[in-house]
Amino acid sequence: MTDSKTMAYIxxxxxxxxxxxxxxxxxxxxxxxxxxxxxxxxxxxxxxPKATIYFxxxxxxxxxxxxxxxxxLPFSSCEKxxxxxxxxxxxxxxxxxxHIGFLLKxxxxxxxxxxxxxxxxxxDLQDREFFETSTRLMFYTISVALSQIANNDEIGKFSAHLxxxxxxxxxxxxxxxxxxxxxxxxxxxxxxxxxxxxxFMEFADIDLARDLFDGKVNAVACIGEGKIEMKGMxxxxxxxxxxxxxxxxxxx
Amino acid sequence: MxxxxxxxxxxxxxxxxxxxxxxxxVYGHLGPAEGNFIPVCDWPLFGEKAKGTYFWDVDxxxxxxxxxxxxxxxxxxxxxxxxAAAMAQAKLGNCMxxxxxxxxxxxxxxxxxxxxxxxxxxxxxxxDVTTCAIMxxxxxTNRKKIIFVNGxxxxxxxxxxxxxxxxxxxxxxxxxxxxxxxxxxxxxxxxEENDGEVAAFISTPYMHGNYLDNQLPADGYWxxxxxxxxxxxxxxxxxxxxxxxxxxxxxxxxxxxFEADLICFCKALANGWNVSCLCxxxxxxxxVSALSYTGSYWMSAIPFAAGIACINKxxxxxxxxxxxxKGLMLTNGLKEAAANNGFNLVVSGEPSLFYLRIANDDxxxxxxxxxxxxxxxxxxxSSHHNHFINAALSxxxxxxxxxxxxxxxxxxxxxxxxxx
Numbered sequence: 001m002t003d004s005k006t007m008a009y010i011x012x013x014x015x016x017x018x019x020x021x022x023x024x025x026x027x028x029x030x031x032x033x034x035x036x037x038x039x040x041x042x043x044x045x046x047x048x049p050k051a052t053i054y055f056x057x058x059x060x061x062x063x064x065x066x067x068x069x070x071x072x073l074p075f076s077s078c079e080k081x082x083x084x085x086x087x088x089x090x091x092x093x094x095x096x097x098x099h100i101g102f103l104l105k106x107x108x109x110x111x112x113x114x115x116x117x118x119x120x121x122x123x124d125l126q127d128r129e130f131f132e133t134s135t136r137l138m139f140y141t142i143s144v145a146l147s148q149i150a151n152n153d154e155i156g157k158f159s160a161h162l163x164x165x166x167x168x169x170x171x172x173x174x175x176x177x178x179x180x181x182x183x184x185x186x187x188x189x190x191x192x193x194x195x196x197x198x199x200f201m202e203f204a205d206i207d208l209a210r211d212l213f214d215g216k217v218n219a220v221a222c223i224g225e226g227k228i229e230m231k232g233m234x235x236x237x238x239x240x241x242x243x244x245x246x247x248x249x250x251x252x
Numbered sequence: 253m254x255x256x257x258x259x260x261x262x263x264x265x266x267x268x269x270x271x272x273x274x275x276x277x278v279y280g281h282l283g284p285a286e287g288n289f290i291p292v293c294d295w296p297l298f299g300e301k302a303k304g305t306y307f308w309d310v311d312x313x314x315x316x317x318x319x320x321x322x323x324x325x326x327x328x329x330x331x332x333x334x335x336a337a338a339m340a341q342a343k344l345g346n347c348m349x350x351x352x353x354x355x356x357x358x359x360x361x362x363x364x365x366x367x368x369x370x371x372x373x374x375x376x377x378x379x380d381v382t383t384c385a386i387m388x389x390x391x392x393t394n395r396k397k398i399i400f401v402n403g404x405x406x407x408x409x410x411x412x413x414x415x416x417x418x419x420x421x422x423x424x425x426x427x428x429x430x431x432x433x434x435x436x437x438x439x440x441x442x443x444e445e446n447d448g449e450v451a452a453f454i455s456t457p458y459m460h461g462n463y464l465d466n467q468l469p470a471d472g473y474w475x476x477x478x479x480x481x482x483x484x485x486x487x488x489x490x491x492x493x494x495x496x497x498x499x500x501x502x503x504x505x506x507x508x509x510f511e512a513d514l515i516c517f518c519k520a521l522a523n524g525w526n527v528s529c530l531c532x533x534x535x536x537x538x539x540v541s542a543l544s545y546t547g548s549y550w551m552s553a554i555p556f557a558a559g560i561a562c563i564n565k566x567x568x569x570x571x572x573x574x575x576x577x578k579g580l581m582l583t584n585g586l587k588e589a590a591a592n593n594g595f596n597l598v599v600s601g602e603p604s605l606f607y608l609r610i611a612n613d614d615x616x617x618x619x620x621x622x623x624x625x626x627x628x629x630x631x632x633x634s635s636h637h638n639h640f641i642n643a644a645l646s647x648x649x650x651x652x653x654x655x656x657x658x659x660x661x662x663x664x665x666x667x668x669x670x671x672x
Contacts, residue, residue, distance in 0.1 A: 197615065199615065220279075220286075221277065224276055224278065224284040226291070230290065231290050231291070232615040232620075234636060235463040242416040245418060
């Protein structure tokens, strides 16, 4: 019920893309790159996504394409790239061997930190600060995964073709927020609060968001209980929720 | 005047209890999620009683009900004639080992009443008979594929759902084809592309889907569809579950000037007593006879007696004409109240099943706010579903509705000085 190409797009933009947010909100991660000289790592996936992660001035950002990177990591298939994220494939750079130190140390430390926050143990989550950071990062990952599934997964595309153009405000009340922009049934996630939404879906608090992400509660039930506020073009929300159901399949 | 704002404390208490023992508290179309209760705090969640065109929630709030239990309330809740017939049958028997003769009487009445009907097959819900119609079409044609109109709703069985719905697998909908409403050329093309494989075309008599303005059939649309289906051996199924008897007691196909091969009824059939009915042409009777298709309560006698009384009364009072007149009176008044307050209220669909949308913004948020302001003042509208007129709705009820609607428009306008 899932496919490796969609998984590769999720792994690239939703999982590795969350390094942007990790470096911004997690002191441990920001410390890792605080003294790092500017460097960029490109991921070139045959038949899949291509993107570059830039580290500069203690910040991290991802851009599409990998023609300008310092270090390039090629992958012969989406499956191989997914193996990188699963930890079963070790990439060999084709460019930028002089930067191998960052790849082996700094970058690996960042991805290890991301993994710790994204796949926490129950004990980890007892720490409130860890819990909140972890949940916020999950929010960003899921927000971006929504768009990747809508654009690549066959069933996700079916849901997306029923979503009219416009922007959906997606967020946790008084906390993190994202904009899902829809144009011609293709979705783009912008990790910023939506200024002029046609539709609005907001979780009441970060604890509820966590329970939803972990599959402990259902969105339909939460709407009735007033824990999820939705308004505006409900057909946008309704179909976004169908895609949200598929996020769990890919990120489980 | 200023109307009091309703409180829903008891509704909320019951709902909180319900969430512990009922999935989603109240699931389905009567629940807050699927029912689009926006915001949920402004809506009743449990009803206490109903009479005529009104229902009362558990907090004692009284509503003029334009949803009519999503259609079944056609003559007025607890109509005395229908209920008397039901009670009389109850004294004789209801769920028996042999069906009551009232089943035959009801079938004869359906055949006499519905224009295209040569026979009647009874079940309980709309989904039972739409499914029966699809199975009949496949049995009769030995073909797999079914053409649907985008935006359709024909029930809840897997074949009626979409591939991205929970619990539905691609194989459930693998033989479903889709075409836009009123697009005859696209339908003709789809039929050509699947020549010899299409068992049925299923559609409501007009497009009354949710979230969009409802659309009536274009001139000649249904006649061309009828001719195409006949020429290609495709069974033409009209899902009249929602519109049935509100446009025409002879069926909505009759109203729009064509004949369906199979037509599905439910909501308005027995004024809330639980029965549904598939009617069809003689040529399909042997196919439906061959189906293995039945249910424990499908031949219960009470709803049949209620159905007979309901249909006879609808004929007697010329219900469709009444519904149209009341629907026009109401919707014309709503449009006027909207315009007086600077709102563009779009009314679509047939007046007896009117659909509302405020078009001043492109997000429906103004519309949702206005509907909520009406609901918490005792006018039960739906945010994004068509409404229903019932025979018990009086001119006085309509006048009160318009007063509340006017106040609701003013409240919403005051909240949005950036627009009004």
